[in-house]
Amino acid sequence: MNAPLRASPLHDALAAAQWTTINQMQVASHIGTPTEDRAKLQTIALADLSHLKRCGLKGLDAEAWLKSVDIEPPTAINQWAPLGKCGLIARLAASEFFIEDNAGQDYADRIHTQLGRGVPGVTPVLRQDAAIALSGPLVNELLLQTCSFNFAAINLATRPIVMTSIIGVSVLLIPGARNNVPFYQLWCDATYAVYLWEHLREIAEELGGGAVGLATISPNINPEQS
Amino acid sequence: MSKRLPTVAGEWIDRNKPLEFTFEGQRYSGFVGDTLSSALHAAGVRAMGRSFKYHRLRGIASMANHDVNTMVQVGDKLNLRADVTPLEQGMNAIAINTRGGLRADRLAIMDKLSPFMPVGFYYKAFHTPKSFFPKWERTIRNTSGLGEIKFGAPRVKTPKRYDFCDVLIIGAGPSGLSAAITAADADAQVVLVDENPQAGGSLTYQRGVDDHVARALDELLRAVHQRRNIRVLLATEAAGYYGDHWIPLVDKHKITKMRARAVIIAAGAFEQPAVFRNNDLPGIMLASAAQRLIYHYAVKPFDRVVVLSANTEGYRAALDFHGHGISVTALVDLRAQGDVSEFAARVQKAGIKILKGFCIYEALANRAKDNVAALTVCPVAANGEPQMHAAQTIQCDGVAMSVGFAPALNLLYQAGIKSRYDPIVEQFVPSQLPPGVFAAGRANGAYFMQGKIRDGERAGLEAARYLGLGAPVGPAIVPAEVSSPTHPYPIIDHPKGKNFVDFDEDIQVKDFINAAQEGFDNIELMKRYTTVGMGPSQGKHSNMNALRILAKITGKPIQEIGTTTARPFFHPVPLSHLAGRSFYPERVTPMHSRHSALNAKLMQAAAWLRPEYYQVHGKSKDEAVREEVRAVRQSLGLIDVGTLGKLEVYGTNAAQFLERVYTGRFANMKVGMTRYAVMCDESGVMMDDGVVARLAEQHFYFTTTTTGSATVYRELTRLNTIWRLNVGIVNVTGHYAAVNLAGPRSREVLQALTDFDVADVAFPYLGAREGNVGGIRARLLRVGFVGEVGYEIHVPAEYGVALWDMLMQAGQRFSIRAFGVEAQRLLRLEKGHVIIGQDTDGLTSPFEAASGFAVKMDKPFFVGQRSLKIIQSKPLRQVLIAFVLDRSYAGASPKECHLVIDGDNMAGRVTSVALSEALGQVIGLAYLTPSLANIGGKFMIRIDGGTLVEATIVKPPFYDPDGARQKSEAAPTAKAAA
16 A cells, blocks of 8 residues: 655645645645745745655764765754755754755655664654744844744854744754845744744734745755855 | 923924824823823823822822823723823823712712821721621722723733843933943944933933033934944833843833843933922922923923922923923922032022022912912921921922932842942942943932943943953942932921822821831831832832831931832833733644544643544533443544654663663563553652553653653653663654554454554554554554553654544444543543543552552662652552442532542542443542552542542452453453443
8 A cells, every 4th residue: 555645744734825745745835826925035934844854863873874874964063064965964962963855865764764773873763843944034033033042143154053942842943044035944843833833924924924835935945055 | 271382402292293182081182202191281181190099189290100190091901101101193091090080089088088097007997897807808999909901802912022132221311322332332232222212311301401411412312323233222111130131121012032241221210209298289290200391292391380409400400490481489499508500500590589498398289179289388407397487388380399319220139239328329329230230320329411421431331341342441430429419308297197208009108107116117017018119100209218217217327228129020011011922832733633623622731732522513522422432332433642752762771771760571571562661750659651662672662641751751861861871762752643543343444454464363462563554654552541452553743644534534434433532531441540640649659559560669670669669668648449339329420539538537539530331330530548448348429519429449440350352352242341
């Protein structure tokens, strides 16, 4: 029997105008009309990126194991690095890593298969996070209303990751910019996703933006894309 | 007649934008930029409110955000301070605290009854006869109180915002402005806040008809605006000070939580009233209030004013009045020597009569008693006694009081400063500041413009230096005041009283004397007995005078009297601002939309929203739950158990780790099996339970209670930090969806969807398997929590919906029912299973909770073992037993927490109880004194109303005692199992 479609934890909160299927998951390509979605990028736009495949691993030998499969992890804790063409690997702790693929990559699936139940010193970590992109000049304003972390003080050139809390939900966040416009990606436990999304969307709408489909923010979501 | 002045340079009103509004039903007009008070005063309205206790007419006092006697209600919004509430088009305001309106207030009689209502009268008057007290209490509650809460008012959601800066400067007066410029020049990112709609502080109104002041202000403002690293937030109050320089900034729409690296508090000072008889009459106000009316709102505060002064500011105010067409009838100076400043010379030159060494003995009201009409003034002796033999009467329609200041040290106190009383300036000044906190301006006793500006510069440099910017700086500017800005005792006693110290609560001088006589003679006790400083203004105009009075009564210096504790908030903050948007994190499982579609009634379990039961049109909750239970017992049910905590342990020491964590034995578990597991804390109290599955030799997957996952994960992580075993612990609670497919038909449905054998032999009771269910990689645990054949199916969260849909569809042929928490509770109760937190509490050991079977005391070690050994060696306090009520019992059912009564004693309590349809009687679990806990024994439960109901102790489980149904060994029918 074939595996059924995956479902984004945000699927029912999206009310999309147009859907497409990527990675065996229904993805909102547009929430409103393309013009309406694009207009939101002028202030603040939110998009669901939960369809991207991801995995985690941890353990004292995790770094060495990654290198053994030709993946170069970031050297510093709370730092990310590009993976392949447009994926990323983030170092969450001394010996804990998070990997996310993008279009056309299969690092996550390969690692998942290779690790199986784990290898000595390395523990696989199932990652079923909700993933959300925040884009637009008012991203920082949205975060100021929801998070006590001062994002304005960080240096994007160091490729930082931030583990913090947004309206009471623990999140992993990569701040970035595309064409000098803030482009942040965040991940959270999928069971909190609807709560987080609804509040972020409500505030974004007050700021003149709102939810958009994947087509609006471009399928290639590398935070350093220029 | 309009009291609006011709255009005043720098006025805050926009004369091109008129506004219409009503107050107490009368129509008035004002301008954008007016406050309600300024517009009313401009319209000739002097009496704007009633006092709290004696319902005396009151008017403008401060215009500085503590005019608590002119609070108004505007629609749903109550207790708006009219002195700072911006006027809006169509505003419909009424005075609070009246019965019948401001002019016809029926409670005005309270003023006549005031001799019978001194401070604390209710403590003494209404305690006998005791039976009358509730009536008095009701009467007092109905009579008092400010404003009317509209319960139908809509919930207003306001944003909360975080913000950050290097230096936060509170107060945009001359000190704050100069501090901002200096800190900014040292490259600090500066935020400058002020509660007023325009920056400038006292420079905007304490002018003395002196252009030099306005020019200085313009220069400062220009310099601020030129610096891009200064952000100015106006109409924004710094509401409190919290640790690590965390300051809530409150504006009209929101609270901003400002995190600063350093804070400069340059909040100025509160001008203080003089205390004399009838000092509360409308028309009597602080000189600064009158100056604000003139310079901010272009309103003429009086026609004929007497200035009561004890400092240079009073002379400056007299010049301001004179310069704006107000007749200054006299300047009454409390000081025998008068004033020697340039302003005094100018006052004299203007022909204003100066009465040196005089006081106001009393104020006299006009016929309507809504404004001051005359004053009795007389010389005052050096000891403060009025010399009435030389009294004279002065006609006037206003009094401007300028007798001194109390620095706004509230935020500094909250920040943890120490202070000392400085007799040179007659005020408390900071003597020790915590790191990163700086004071400037009037807080340090600097009152003249240049002193304030220089002190601000010094504070700005100090703050920059603290942040590693700029050069070292010197100490605070010692004020070079010619004379003290504050009189040491501006209080005139009067045999008839009504000389008010605290306008919030109508507290007079005699109230302090009485309080001291009754032994409340330290400031904290006196505050609580008299309630001074406990009203809406929080003592801004009264605390300092109260300290002076207490110092005089006790003969102690003020330094020894000390100050009361300053607590947030600095000004009242709307509750809607505090509530914000109401962020309460909620978790839902991946199948949440399916529950909604099935009309689930949701309940909260920790942060989770779970279906309590599925509502059925036309049926009650009990009926719906019974149908769900029946479906599981007779055919097939499906419950979402994704809220259970789900953890994994990997590694060579995984089994050893679980042996240490749980009370049971896991090292000997076979791969592919599960085991019930109990976790205790170090004191042997049951903390959590769940099912542990061994998926591989070095890989365990286990569940925790719904509320316990985060706690358990944290505890396991903590323990292994100590033990350093070779294990990896992963919390996958949110990453797996899980359901329990339960009922006699569950195997048939599951088999059709799987690629492996689920028959009893291949997949026995308590087995664990991994395989595909409908094409989804799944973990399956053969469980028996509800007492039927059951399979917990765990899949990656993204497949949760697909799994649910698949099972519901496949189960249609067996009339599958989704069942909720309520049905599950009943099903497990029929099996006698314990729920942690419901059938246990924070003191329950496994031995008490009939869970001793899960405790292997012969293991070398597990958490709580040592305590359990001690518990085991002593008689148990209580034991959990199963009970039934007689089948013929038709009365009200006991409820959880109802007490077990043995004679006159409490002998236990019910923890779970329900009517079991399968058994045809009420069943339950209860804690009992061990001596009563004998199978077949009877005991009494006291239910609501006090009725005693007899229960019989039985051996659990109630249903299918051999467990044949869940093991599926020639399963009996549900009826037979019962």
